[in-house]
Amino acid sequence: MEEVLRFKKKDLLRYAQTYMEKLGVPEDHAKIVADVMIEADIRGVDSHGIIRIYTYYGNRLEGNYMDPTTPFKVISETDTTTLYDGGNGLGHVVSYHAMENCIKKAKKSNIAIATVKNSNHYGIAGYYAMMALKEDMIGVSLTNSQPLVAPTYGKTAVIGTNPISFAAPSDRQYPFVLDMATSVVPIGRIKVYEEKKEKIPAGWGIDDEGNVTEDPKKVKSGGPGALMPLGGTDIMRGYKGYGLGIMVEILCAALSGGSHLTQVGFPHMPKVCDVSHFFMAVNVNAFRPVIDFKKQIDAMITLLKESPKATGKDRIFIAGEKEFENAKYNEKHGVPVIKPVVEELISNGKRLGIPFELLPIK
Amino acid sequence: MEEVLRFKKKDLLRYAQTYMEKLGVPEDHAKIVADVMIEADIRGVDSHGIIRIYTYYGNRLEGNYMDPTTPFKVISETDTTTLYDGGNGLGHVVSYHAMENCIKKAKKSNIAIATVKNSNHYGIAGYYAMMALKEDMIGVSLTNSQPLVAPTYGKTAVIGTNPISFAAPSDRQYPFVLDMATSVVPIGRIKVYEEKKEKIPAGWGIDDEGNVTEDPKKVKSGGPGALMPLGGTDIMRGYKGYGLGIMVEILCAALSGGSHLTQVGFPHMPKVCDVSHFFMAVNVNAFRPVIDFKKQIDAMITLLKESPKATGKDRIFIAGEKEFENAKYNEKHGVPVIKPVVEELISNGKRLGIPFELLPIK
Numbered sequence: 001m002e003e004v005l006r007f008k009k010k011d012l013l014r015y016a017q018t019y020m021e022k023l024g025v026p027e028d029h030a031k032i033v034a035d036v037m038i039e040a041d042i043r044g045v046d047s048h049g050i051i052r053i054y055t056y057y058g059n060r061l062e063g064n065y066m067d068p069t070t071p072f073k074v075i076s077e078t079d080t081t082t083l084y085d086g087g088n089g090l091g092h093v094v095s096y097h098a099m100e101n102c103i104k105k106a107k108k109s110n111i112a113i114a115t116v117k118n119s120n121h122y123g124i125a126g127y128y129a130m131m132a133l134k135e136d137m138i139g140v141s142l143t144n145s146q147p148l149v150a151p152t153y154g155k156t157a158v159i160g161t162n163p164i165s166f167a168a169p170s171d172r173q174y175p176f177v178l179d180m181a182t183s184v185v186p187i188g189r190i191k192v193y194e195e196k197k198e199k200i201p202a203g204w205g206i207d208d209e210g211n212v213t214e215d216p217k218k219v220k221s222g223g224p225g226a227l228m229p230l231g232g233t234d235i236m237r238g239y240k241g242y243g244l245g246i247m248v249e250i251l252c253a254a255l256s257g258g259s260h261l262t263q264v265g266f267p268h269m270p271k272v273c274d275v276s277h278f279f280m281a282v283n284v285n286a287f288r289p290v291i292d293f294k295k296q297i298d299a300m301i302t303l304l305k306e307s308p309k310a311t312g313k314d315r316i317f318i319a320g321e322k323e324f325e326n327a328k329y330n331e332k333h334g335v336p337v338i339k340p341v342v343e344e345l346i347s348n349g350k351r352l353g354i355p356f357e358l359l360p361i362k
Numbered sequence: 363m364e365e366v367l368r369f370k371k372k373d374l375l376r377y378a379q380t381y382m383e384k385l386g387v388p389e390d391h392a393k394i395v396a397d398v399m400i401e402a403d404i405r406g407v408d409s410h411g412i413i414r415i416y417t418y419y420g421n422r423l424e425g426n427y428m429d430p431t432t433p434f435k436v437i438s439e440t441d442t443t444t445l446y447d448g449g450n451g452l453g454h455v456v457s458y459h460a461m462e463n464c465i466k467k468a469k470k471s472n473i474a475i476a477t478v479k480n481s482n483h484y485g486i487a488g489y490y491a492m493m494a495l496k497e498d499m500i501g502v503s504l505t506n507s508q509p510l511v512a513p514t515y516g517k518t519a520v521i522g523t524n525p526i527s528f529a530a531p532s533d534r535q536y537p538f539v540l541d542m543a544t545s546v547v548p549i550g551r552i553k554v555y556e557e558k559k560e561k562i563p564a565g566w567g568i569d570d571e572g573n574v575t576e577d578p579k580k581v582k583s584g585g586p587g588a589l590m591p592l593g594g595t596d597i598m599r600g601y602k603g604y605g606l607g608i609m610v611e612i613l614c615a616a617l618s619g620g621s622h623l624t625q626v627g628f629p630h631m632p633k634v635c636d637v638s639h640f641f642m643a644v645n646v647n648a649f650r651p652v653i654d655f656k657k658q659i660d661a662m663i664t665l666l667k668e669s670p671k672a673t674g675k676d677r678i679f680i681a682g683e684k685e686f687e688n689a690k691y692n693e694k695h696g697v698p699v700i701k702p703v704v705e706e707l708i709s710n711g712k713r714l715g716i717p718f719e720l721l722p723i724k
Contacts, residue, residue, distance in 0.1 A: 080442060080473045081648040111442045111473045115649055138617075151666050153675040158666065166609045168616070176612060178605040184598060201597050210672020230602055231592055235563050236546060240592055243540040243681040244606075246662070247528045250538060254530070254658045255500075255649050261665050286443040287477055287617050296616045300608070303623050304513050304520060310572020313515040319605040 005342050005360035006334030012038045012050060015345075015358060019053060020090075022354045023061040024068035029093045033057070036092045036123040041335045044326030045179075047188045048124045051341045054348050056121050056267045057090065062352075063270050066120050070094060079109045083256060086119030088272055091143075094119055095277055099128040102281040103135050110286035115251070116277040117258030121145070121267045125165035126179035126320075132281045133169045136290040140280040141165040144252040146266040146273070149183045150226035152239040155210030157226035158261050161186055162248035167320075169284070171294035173301045177320030182245040183227040190216045190227070203232030222266070252276035334361040367704050367722035368696030374400045374412060377707075377720060381415060382452075384716045385423040386430035391455045395419070398454045398485040403697045406688030407541075409550045410486045413703045416710050418483050418629045419452065424714075425632050428482050432456060441471045445618060448481030450634055453505075454489075456481055457639055461490040464643040465497050472648035477613070478639040479620030483507070483629045487527035488541030488682070494643045495531045498652040502642040503527040506614040508628040508635070511545045512588035514601040517572030519588035520623050523548055524610035529682075531646070533656035535663045539682025544607040545589040552578045552589070565594030584628070614638035696723040 013034045020030035041049030060066045070089025074082055082101055086094040098114035105112035122128070125141045132139025145160030161181040168176045184204050193200045194216035202212050205219030205227050212233060219225040230241025253260035258276030265273035284293045301318050309316065330336065337345075342356070349356035378396035383389060403411030422428045432451025436444055444463055448456040460476035467474035484490070487503045494501025507522030523543040530538045546566050555562045556578035564574050567581030567589050574595060581587040592603025615622035620638030627635035646655045663680050671678065692698065699707075704718070711718035 076649070078472050078648050080471055081645075083649050109442055109471065110440050111475055113473055113644065138612075150672075151669065151678050153672055153678045154666075154669050155672040156670045158669045164606075168612050176608065178609055180599075180602045180605060184593070203598055206672070210670075210675065230599060231546070232594075232598055236565055236594055236598070237542075237592060239679070239681075240542045243542060244526075246538065246666070246681065247540055249662065250500075250530050250659065254655055254662065255644075255646065257650050257654060257658070260658065260662050282475065282617075283443075284617065286440050287438070287445050288619050292619065293616055296619070296622065297612065300611065300616065300622050304516075304608070307513065307516050307520045308518050308572075310512075310515050310517045310568070313572065316513050316515045317601070319601075319608065 002338040002340060004336045004338055006336050007358050007360055009038060009042060009331060009335050011358045012041070012335055015356060016050060016053060019058065019349070019354050022352065023058060025061070025090065026069060029070055029090060032096045033090050033092045036096070036127045038335065039127055040124045041337065042327045042330045043124070043323040044330070045124050045323065046336070046338070047186060050337060050345065054344065058348065058352070059268065060120070065270050065272065066090065072097065080105060080112050082112070082114040084114060084116040086116045088118050088120065091120040091122030091275060091277065095122045095128050095279070098277065099131045099139070099141065099279045099281070102279050103132060103137060106137055106281040106283045107135070110283040112281050114279045115256035117253070117256035117274065119275045119277055120273050121275060122277060124179060125163040126167065126177055128279055129165040129167035129179070130175070130177060133167055133175050136169050136284055138282040138284060139167040140278070142248045142251055142278040144249050144260065144264055144276050146264050147262045148187050148221060148227050149229050149245060150206055150210065152229065152234050152242045153210070155206060155208065155226070157223065159229070159242070159245045159249065160264060161227065162245045164244065164248060168297055169290070169294055170297040170301065171291070173298045174318065174321050174324040176297060176301070176318060177323065179320070182230050182241050182248060184230055184232055184241070185227065187221045187227060190219045203236065204228060251278040364700040364702060366698045366700055368698050369720050369722055371400060371404060371693060371697050373720045374403065374697055377718060378412060378415060381420065381711070381716050384714065385420060387423070387452065388431060391432055391452060394458045395452050395454045398458070398489045400697065401489055402486045403699065404689045404692045405486070405685040406692070407486050407685065408698070408700070409548060412699060412707065416706065420710065420714070421630060422482070427632050427634065428452065434459065442467060442474050444474070444476040446476060446478040448478045450480050450482065453482040453484030453637060453639065457484045457490050457641070460639065461493045461501070461503070461641045461643070464641050465494055465499060468499055468643040468645045469497070472645040474643050476641045477618035479615070479618035479636065481637045481639060482635050483637060484639060486541060487525040488529065488539055490641055491527040491529035491541070492537070492539060495529055495537050498531050498646055500644040500646060501529040502640070504610045504613055504640040506611050506622065506626055506638050508626050509624045510549050510583060510589050511591050511607060512568055512572065514591065514596050514604045515572070517568060517570065517588070519585065521591070521604070521607045521611065522626060523589065524607045526606065526610060530659055531652070531656055532659040532663065533653070535660045536680070536683050536686040538659060538663070538680060539685065541682070544592050544603050544610060546592055546594055546603070547589065549583045549589060552581045565598065566590060613640040
């Protein structure tokens, strides 16, 4: 295990914001990016946290591959729909506004959808879906992404890991928050096994011939090989995960007119990504009193958690539960960042004139 | 392989309709039920076709466990939302009307959602999602169902196989039609292996202790054992399939106020099922010209189908493609029904005074 340092949430937020501002991001935008990014670390989704500040964002801003001012605009709208051009800016900024807009429209029209084209990596999908919770709405957030997943019977990566996030409010329990890639695992998980020099489980990835492989070196971003869609092989119904990935691609790219599949750029590479997003808010109260809905969500969660456990297991989890528990712990004890990331923050910060001088909580 | 007899589509439709009418279903309702049921056989989804006419519907109508007149009603509605009480009638009837209503509302408001409680088995989810296609809309159809799936780390069936169907219109290609249970496989698939006296693949089902089993006799409807959610084990990310199943449960049961999880009845058993459904229609034209959207769907399909194939595979499929090809073949050559089902239709038909006297196409 890597050594972990813990920092105060507000320190990390301030650093991430300052970093963004230094690279030309307006203050109010930088606040949004920082909040989405650090929320990932707080919830324990460290793959989407401050670890990405340079490779996914800083790097692209420095290279002028994306516009730090995120000049997003509304292309067209109705009482229930909005189509945005993300202005090749920070995905977080247009996404935050798009989801806010959905919530605002759903207060009047009960349902609203926004799609965004010409955007970039937007951090954790769940952040935007969860924005609906405070308004007692159901939130949905989808995005396409760079091609890493092979279709069933294919052998090259043509589909993104295209995540689905769905959030529903509860009463006394944690809200239900699904936030999942439509591949079995993300590419970073394969890399972890490569670094540990361990085999990957059969069904996570395929090699250059399209055969299931247990060798992590044969499953790389940009090839060789590819990730497998949720389910894995066809006998395990991997074509369902493949279908879900394409559903996300349709709702994001085809409904917005953005780039699709292999047209989508890699966030660490010097070209326009043209990532597309989809957001939806549903006003629960249009169907039934919110409190009744929330109590039913609680009852469902209780029923699931109290159902009999498999031998050797003592707990059944609900989507989002672990992340809410992580957040509770990390808000209190500090947000964990592994040492190699801290070192990278220090060296990159020095080079860019944004020194990372936070003191870890001892 | 079972012997297959083929019948003319219109003969099967007429028989199914007559059957329903004989059991007290009004003519216009019987037409809908017959159309949904035979469409399943036409598309090759024979598990939801005429094979179910007695066990899922006739049996329940004879026993007065459901109301043949399907006295569904609107509980509340807005410009974009409708909540139905299905009147404990035929799921197909209220679902057909609910989806029609969504399409009608979406013509004005661009998005519409309908939820239905107090309903019964509605046949193939895809039927209703596909209703949106002829109006150049995206269609979504979800339903909860009797508990057959265990949550990750659980050992008993508490969740339905809760299918997701999503349909999007295309230009020259077949439309994209995803129609998938959120379990790895349906319970009927396990039974097929039991009858063949073959092992099931590891990851489809668990035994009474919650351990993955390859013995189909240990995975039964009503127990022992349970189906596994899409993905399978936790290492293969079965908790994602579990999360999707609960997402469907929330959108169907919690948003309508219907029964959830283990409260939902089994369609072959003498009690009220209280199944819930969810439907959505999205007017593509609100975002961009429909023809541009459709051409992009075509381009995505072409890109997927032309991507390199795994060794030993010569074709990549798109969700719904096999079913459209089945339909094309079966409309021309007759709708296939396996001999044991024909024999059951004959014997049940005789008993009920609805003789099954169709001549198979030779």
